[in-house]
Amino acid sequence: MSDILVLVLRRLRAPLITLIAVYAIAIFGLVLMPGTDPSGQPWRLSVFDAFYVMTYTATTIGFGEVPYPFSYAQRLWMTLSIYLSVVGWAYTLGSVFALTRHPAFKLALRHHRFERSVARMTERFYVVCGYGQSGRRLVAALDRIGYATVVLEQDEQRTRAHLVSDMQHPTALLVADARAPDVLLTAGIRMPNCMGLIALTGDDQVNQAIVIGARALAKDCRLLARVKSEAAQDMLSEFGNVIVVNPFHSFGVNFAMALSKPDTLRLEDWITGVPGAEPPPRFVLPHGHWVIAGYGRFGHAVAQALADAGLTWKAIDIDPAQCSEDGIVGNSVAEEALRRAGIEQACGLIACTDVDASNLAVIIAARRCHKKLFVVVRQNQVGNRALIAAAHADMEFVQAQLMTNEVLQEMTTPLLNRFLMRARNQPNAWAVGLIQRLREVVGDKVPYIWGVRIAPELVGVAHVFGERPEPPFALSHLMADPLQRSARLPVVALMLSRAGNDMLLPDVNLPLAQNDRIVFAGTQMVEQLQRRTLADDVVIDYLRTGHEPPRTWLGRLLMRGDDRA
Numbered sequence: 001m002s003d004i005l006v007l008v009l010r011r012l013r014a015p016l017i018t019l020i021a022v023y024a025i026a027i028f029g030l031v032l033m034p035g036t037d038p039s040g041q042p043w044r045l046s047v048f049d050a051f052y053v054m055t056y057t058a059t060t061i062g063f064g065e066v067p068y069p070f071s072y073a074q075r076l077w078m079t080l081s082i083y084l085s086v087v088g089w090a091y092t093l094g095s096v097f098a099l100t101r102h103p104a105f106k107l108a109l110r111h112h113r114f115e116r117s118v119a120r121m122t123e124r125f126y127v128v129c130g131y132g133q134s135g136r137r138l139v140a141a142l143d144r145i146g147y148a149t150v151v152l153e154q155d156e157q158r159t160r161a162h163l164v165s166d167m168q169h170p171t172a173l174l175v176a177d178a179r180a181p182d183v184l185l186t187a188g189i190r191m192p193n194c195m196g197l198i199a200l201t202g203d204d205q206v207n208q209a210i211v212i213g214a215r216a217l218a219k220d221c222r223l224l225a226r227v228k229s230e231a232a233q234d235m236l237s238e239f240g241n242v243i244v245v246n247p248f249h250s251f252g253v254n255f256a257m258a259l260s261k262p263d264t265l266r267l268e269d270w271i272t273g274v275p276g277a278e279p280p281p282r283f284v285l286p287h288g289h290w291v292i293a294g295y296g297r298f299g300h301a302v303a304q305a306l307a308d309a310g311l312t313w314k315a316i317d318i319d320p321a322q323c324s325e326d327g328i329v330g331n332s333v334a335e336e337a338l339r340r341a342g343i344e345q346a347c348g349l350i351a352c353t354d355v356d357a358s359n360l361a362v363i364i365a366a367r368r369c370h371k372k373l374f375v376v377v378r379q380n381q382v383g384n385r386a387l388i389a390a391a392h393a394d395m396e397f398v399q400a401q402l403m404t405n406e407v408l409q410e411m412t413t414p415l416l417n418r419f420l421m422r423a424r425n426q427p428n429a430w431a432v433g434l435i436q437r438l439r440e441v442v443g444d445k446v447p448y449i450w451g452v453r454i455a456p457e458l459v460g461v462a463h464v465f466g467e468r469p470e471p472p473f474a475l476s477h478l479m480a481d482p483l484q485r486s487a488r489l490p491v492v493a494l495m496l497s498r499a500g501n502d503m504l505l506p507d508v509n510l511p512l513a514q515n516d517r518i519v520f521a522g523t524q525m526v527e528q529l530q531r532r533t534l535a536d537d538v539v540i541d542y543l544r545t546g547h548e549p550p551r552t553w554l555g556r557l558l559m560r561g562d563d564r565a
Contacts, residue, residue: 003108011099015092022088026054026081035071043068053078058085110174111186117172118188123148125170126411127187129178129210130200131158133382134226134403136165138200141274141404143167145412145448146524147195150187152178154201179209181217189218196222196411200403204232211242224411226403228297245406247399252301254402255376257424258283258395259309263431268420270435271494271521272405273446283395286374287311288347291338293362295327298352298378298397314341333361338369348374352397356384363391415451415519419495422504434492434505438521442490447521449494452478452530454516460533460540465514469544472511475518477543479508482533485543489529491522 030050037043045053049067056062057078070078099105124147128135131153139149151173153159162173176183178199188194197214199207207225214223224243227233236244257265262284269280290306292299295315306313315327316337330337343349349366351359359377366373377393379385382400409416423431438447456465464473475496481487496506497517503510506518520527533539542548 004105004112007105007108008099011102011105012092012095015095019088019092022081022084023051023054023058026058026077026084027051029077030054030074030081033071033074033077035068035074037068045074054081054085057082058089060086107175111176114172114174115186117170118150118186118191121148121150121170121172121188121191121193123169124193124195125150125188126195127152127184127189127197128200129153129198129207130202131155131162131173132200132202133400135200136161137382137400137404138198138407139171140165140167141408142412143169143171145275145408147412148172150174152176152183152187154178179206179213181213184210184214184217189214189221194218194221196224198407198411199223199225200407201226204229208232208236211236212239215239215241222411224407243410245403245410247402247406248297248301250402250406251298251397252305255285255302256305256308258285259287259305259311261424261428261431263428263435264424264426267423267431267435269405270438270446271416271449272409272420274404274408275446275448275524277446279444279446285395286347289313289342289345290348290350291341291343291346291366292316292350292352293338293359293366294351294353294378296352296354299350302350302352302376316341333358333365335365335369338362338366343369343373346370346373348376350376350378351391351393352376352378354378354380356380356387360387360391363393413449413451413519415495415497415517416449418497418502419504419519422495422502426504438492441492442522447492448524448527449519449521450527452518452520452534454512454514454518454534456514458534460535460537461512463537464540464544471544473540473544474508475506475510475512476508477540478512478518478530478533480543482529482539482543485546489522489526491520491526494519494521 027047027050030053031045031047033044035043035045053066058081126142126147127150128139129152131139131151135151135153139151142149146169148169149171151162151171153173153175154177156175159173159175162171174183174187178184189197197211199210201207201210204227207227211223211225214221222243223241224245225236226245226247227236228246228248233244233246233249236242254265262282266280266282273280288311290311290313292303292313292315295303295317299315299317303313303315316330317327318329318331320329328337328341330340343366349363351362353359353362356379363375363377375391375393376395376397377388377391378397379388380399382398388396409420454461456462461473475493479489479491479493481489493506493508494504495518496503496510498513533543538548
């Protein structure tokens, strides 16, 4: 607010001084002008009378000669005063209108509104730096699972997409450089309900500067940065306390899983997707020779996955600097280059240039040489969805979608990432069984994932661990319906972590201990029921024993009397 006031006083200083001077001259002159009262005696207006007359005359809301009719001298001075005041007001109002259109004033006003919006936020929120394709998709996903967002974007053109978005939770947006410390502080990274900061700009150096600055300003804030180069990834990994996501590396890992454990990949995509979305398809990649069209960062990642699986490959790139001894310099759209890469004997094609139209052209040219190819395509722009769909590819890489899944996995449920790491070490058949169980219990849609910590300070469980009554509080009680304990809620316990030991798919009859952390898959309604259950000792006792103890002091006293009798 102080910035707006300073700007207003600076821009309107001359108009206000002019207006005050006009009023002062008009009032002073009107006081000096001689007049006569009804009896013919000399009379002059007092300062208050002159101010009163100028107030309603100069603002053009009326005119009158009070308290007595004016003399010719007074009328002449009033005529001059009217012209002066009209000019003064025109100058002042013109300056006000010019100020409201001034970019600096608009910026200060937006900044003030943003600051007020953030200060009034009571919901848990994330600070998202960058409102490109990945940023917009992530903000929508966070809104869908119950989080507010604070968005910082330097390009005003990108922020216009927010005007037509339909958000259920508050979203504050500011056009500013997130590298500036005052911008990060205004965005609320020190607020207790700030769950973390996510840097998703398209520049690795900008993302590094944002998270390093945020760490200096808020040491307890959880930070995540998207990077596209190995150098930036190594730098932030050395910096520490920053979650680093490289979408190309992540897809390379997923591609390797699709080659060796397709159902494990499907399970991972299933539980890290946007809740309520359609389940991902099952990919079974053929084993044989592969052709990679475009040997940039994405091409290197999938080539490494193919090499680790013991498969042969050839890469085509128009840039000689990108091609190694395994690469072919040439236009991947040309059939001659595709034939040199062995497209006729290949089992699959990976079209991963950074231009969607080129990827489509590569696929068309490759299918003219070999119609039964397994096609993997990289989609660069979300708006080109129809173009990529026309390719009828078997597998798609959409960076915005992958980034959304990775961020939700890392930020909203940190324990979920540990579950996924453990799941990757399980056989493929284990993933098949868990997928079937999720379908039977939760449904065919992507489930809602959340974590629960059995904290000793929780009201509902404090007496359970203090008095240790029988039967003990077990995992099954947390998965039962608090209204009908014999009914099971649509929820699956994915992992229980206790004292550093992780148990995949724990036994539902396992007694719970203090500080146990559990990852659940189910619906958002189940999570809300669990939160209320853990805050109510009466519900906990009902779930354990089947008997609901009285809630009032008198009822408990009467129950003790019955027990003694």
